[in-house]
Amino acid sequence: MKVVIGADHGGFQLKEQLKDFIEKELGHTVADVGCDCPDSVDYPDYANEACNQVISGEADRGILVCGTGIGMSIAANKMPGIRCALAHDTFSARATREHNDTNVLALGERVVGPGLAMEIVKIWLETDFSQGERHHQRIQKIKQIEDSHAIHP
Template structure:
């Protein structure tokens, strides 16, 4: 995984405006933003956008990802199907800090129909400034990764 300040953003059609606001905000914080769209309001399928962003993070191309849809739930589920991704949907700053500190989350999912712009930016800041604590939490993250490997072995 890369430790550069490179972050991928994606959304479905419902969240274009908030995604672009977040992209500008994280760029102002010094992050290199990879915004993979969409850019037009035609209806799109959030699973495709969640997967595309997750693949950028899983490959190491981007350190983190932020994805958005109406509730944040569906796109998060799609992202978590990509091996190596730990994505949580957050509607508060405490949860955003905790998914980084305790779960070493590498993606954040937000719901445009759940959050206002101000709170969304506060959640993004909490996620990006929190650091993984390791220790007992590392053991649990290792267990999650082992489950992922076991499931991949069952599919082979």
């Protein structure tokens, strides 16, 4: 699986740790869209870059990290086709894949430590979407809402 990862300055350190973990421990390919240092940057830029790779199919899933994960998740969910969830625990990480078929995960470096973050990422990457009719129907309703608000030129 190819995973794109992006962070702002508030998530830089955790992003660096997660990159190594995803590649070396989990065996996935990682594309890093930045940021490349702990200097102040704007999180929407990195959410946009990472989510574009998920939307285009260049990456299978995306992970976004900022101080709390909140800003990244808000920015990501503005993009069509993105279902981003903020997770601070393993139960939510599993549920968001099984029930919501999320394709982007947001994490907060100031909220979860590296050990928990790695466990959340592992579970999120290894959990499949439950193909049950009720979950599929709900995802379709989300897509209908998204489509109804799309701006058509």
